[in-house]
Amino acid sequence: MTEPVLEIRHVHKNFGALRASHDINLTLLPGEIHALIGPNGAGKSTLIKQIAGNLRPDAGEIRFLGQDVTELDTVSRARMGLGRSFQISSVIPEFTVLQNVVLALQGAQGTSYHFFRAVLKDRETTAKAREAAERVGLGDRLAVWAQDLSHGERRKLEIAMALALEPKAFLLDEPMAGMGTEGAAEMTRFLDQLRHEAPILLVEHDMDAVFSLADRISVLDYGEIIATGTVEEIRTNPEVRRAYLGEDEEAV
Amino acid sequence: MRRETIINAALAIGLLAIPLWAHVTGEIFTITLSTRVAILALAAVGLNLALGLGGLISFGHAAYFGLGGYAMGILAFHAQNYDPIFTWPFVFAGTKQMLVIWVVALIVSGLAAFVIGMLTLRTSGAYFIMATLAFGQMLYYLFVSWPKYGGEDGMSIYLRNDFPGVNTLDPIQFFLICYVLLMLGIFVSWRIARSPFGLALQASRQNAERVETVGITPFRIRLAAFVISGMITGLAGALMADLNRFVGPTMFSWQTSGEIMILVILGGVARLYGPVAGAALFILLEHWLGGVSDYWLAFVGALLLLVVLFARGGLIGSLAGREVAHD
Numbered sequence: 001m002t003e004p005v006l007e008i009r010h011v012h013k014n015f016g017a018l019r020a021s022h023d024i025n026l027t028l029l030p031g032e033i034h035a036l037i038g039p040n041g042a043g044k045s046t047l048i049k050q051i052a053g054n055l056r057p058d059a060g061e062i063r064f065l066g067q068d069v070t071e072l073d074t075v076s077r078a079r080m081g082l083g084r085s086f087q088i089s090s091v092i093p094e095f096t097v098l099q100n101v102v103l104a105l106q107g108a109q110g111t112s113y114h115f116f117r118a119v120l121k122d123r124e125t126t127a128k129a130r131e132a133a134e135r136v137g138l139g140d141r142l143a144v145w146a147q148d149l150s151h152g153e154r155r156k157l158e159i160a161m162a163l164a165l166e167p168k169a170f171l172l173d174e175p176m177a178g179m180g181t182e183g184a185a186e187m188t189r190f191l192d193q194l195r196h197e198a199p200i201l202l203v204e205h206d207m208d209a210v211f212s213l214a215d216r217i218s219v220l221d222y223g224e225i226i227a228t229g230t231v232e233e234i235r236t237n238p239e240v241r242r243a244y245l246g247e248d249e250e251a252v
Numbered sequence: 253m254r255r256e257t258i259i260n261a262a263l264a265i266g267l268l269a270i271p272l273w274a275h276v277t278g279e280i281f282t283i284t285l286s287t288r289v290a291i292l293a294l295a296a297v298g299l300n301l302a303l304g305l306g307g308l309i310s311f312g313h314a315a316y317f318g319l320g321g322y323a324m325g326i327l328a329f330h331a332q333n334y335d336p337i338f339t340w341p342f343v344f345a346g347t348k349q350m351l352v353i354w355v356v357a358l359i360v361s362g363l364a365a366f367v368i369g370m371l372t373l374r375t376s377g378a379y380f381i382m383a384t385l386a387f388g389q390m391l392y393y394l395f396v397s398w399p400k401y402g403g404e405d406g407m408s409i410y411l412r413n414d415f416p417g418v419n420t421l422d423p424i425q426f427f428l429i430c431y432v433l434l435m436l437g438i439f440v441s442w443r444i445a446r447s448p449f450g451l452a453l454q455a456s457r458q459n460a461e462r463v464e465t466v467g468i469t470p471f472r473i474r475l476a477a478f479v480i481s482g483m484i485t486g487l488a489g490a491l492m493a494d495l496n497r498f499v500g501p502t503m504f505s506w507q508t509s510g511e512i513m514i515l516v517i518l519g520g521v522a523r524l525y526g527p528v529a530g531a532a533l534f535i536l537l538e539h540w541l542g543g544v545s546d547y548w549l550a551f552v553g554a555l556l557l558l559v560v561l562f563a564r565g566g567l568i569g570s571l572a573g574r575e576v577a578h579d
């Protein structure tokens with residue numbers, strides 16, 4: 001059996017009386033897209049934060065690349081190769097597209113303490129940044145301020161920044177959110193390619209995208225994973241239908 | 253050429269040309285004013301690095317200005333009184349050499365900024381402002397109550413310190429020293445602004461969470477910026493002490509911190525030559541309005557209000573407009 005890239009073992013997290021994560025077990029295998037779905041308030045964001053290192057679990061273990069990272073902070077996990085995109089676009093507003101991607105690159109390269117070199121004159125770095133921007137379709141928007149980008153473009157920039165880190169795993173929080181049908185379809189095609197570079201843990205509400213992309217799906221409800229399986233298994237799982245898809249969702 | 257570049261060049265040339273012309277016509281006072289502009293601008297260049305690029309609203313930069321001043325004051329005080337600072341492990345009699353004084357000023361203010369930064373940079377917003385203010389005031393009261401170095405009265409240094417090959421008592425020669433250091437300070441902050449470090453610093457100001465996600469620790473970036481910022485302001489403090497041939501605890505007062513901040517805001521926050529424009533405007537107003545009314549600072553206050561309300565980019569911003577995107 002292949003070694004999982006990311007492994008979540010018996011993770012618990014409570015906020016007072018609220019069980020945000022209850023005995024979560026989840027693996028992300030090389031080359032796969034593992035979708036995490038669940039109704040609003042099911043604990044998806046809490047789980048993502050624990051994986052990214054913003055929140056510490058009350059109990060349990062998070063392993064990344066075979067190493068226990070439960071005690072590591074966000075920065076260390078990012079350095080190890082966890083490429084994250086945010087649910088609400090989180091870019092540097094007063095930077096150009098190129099500067100945003102260059103920032104991600106220098107994070108990965110650990111060159112942030114170079115005080116005297118002109119960062120945008122570094123051919124190698126800017127070429128890499130350009131390439132990452134081109135891959136998400138922002139190749140002709142390099143000199144635009146991030147704050148002037150459209151919503152969809154900002155989502156793409158998020159992905160480009162994650163991409164620039166050359167991560168060992170992607171953690172994508174609703175990359176299609178608010179993108180519209182056309183944009184979502186484009187993003188779906190792109191993510192389909194991306195899985196060959198690194199496995200993706202995908203949190204997404206767009207069911208068309210999830211069902212067409214995911215190798216496996218885990219369903220989160222009230223802080224618990226109630227099912228994990230292939231698209232077909234999830235579609236036909238009665239518990240999932242009751243909790244999430246709704247009894248009458250025959251069309252799915 | 254970009255409009256801002258032209259304005260910057262005009263400021264750099266103007267600040268050099270005016271005292272040179274005053275030298276020819278024998279107007280010593282104008283040279284002294286220009287020297288004050290250069291020194292205050294250098295102090296503001298330091299603050300601009302933390303405040304402008306890093307968004308760190310330090311209301312305690314008087315601490316570094318004062319430490320730089322007292323580094324000069326204490327070293328020269330011992331030297332002029334033939335009273336060694338320490339005798340073990342070797343006898344150190346103090347010094348009148350500017351180069352040594354500058355190095356000491358840079359080290360002392362850098363160390364202070366490191367310690368103060370370690371303690372204050374965990375906070376943000378109003379807490380950070382108050383915490384930096386508190387450290388400035390602590391140093392103020394420390395030096396007020398230190399009789400050996402003049403206490404409340406401060407201390408006079410009778411002769412300006414020495415610089416190899418320069419007659420520092422000649423106003424124009426001392427001005428040139430200050431001008432060269434100002435240009436060096438601007439050069440350093442220009443290089444930093446466009447370096448990888450500067451990129452990370454500016455990103456930390458705008459979106460720290462994002463910076464963490466790409467594997468950079470905003471705290472460390474800010475701390476490094478804070479130290480460099482304090483060092484530059486400290487060097488300016490040493491020069492100011494040498495200009496006045498006097499150091500006093502008011503260098504540490506919160507009014508001094510406020511003044512340095514006003515220079516940055518008047519000139520244009522995060523603009524490379526903002527501190528120069530701000531310092532020039534401030535000294536001109538002090539000179540002209542000070543002659544008209546004792547309450548000239550009220551006019552500065554009104555002007556500051558106008559800038560904050562209507563011209564966020566300060567003087568440079570109003571003249572050069574918004575920064576344009578570049579790649």
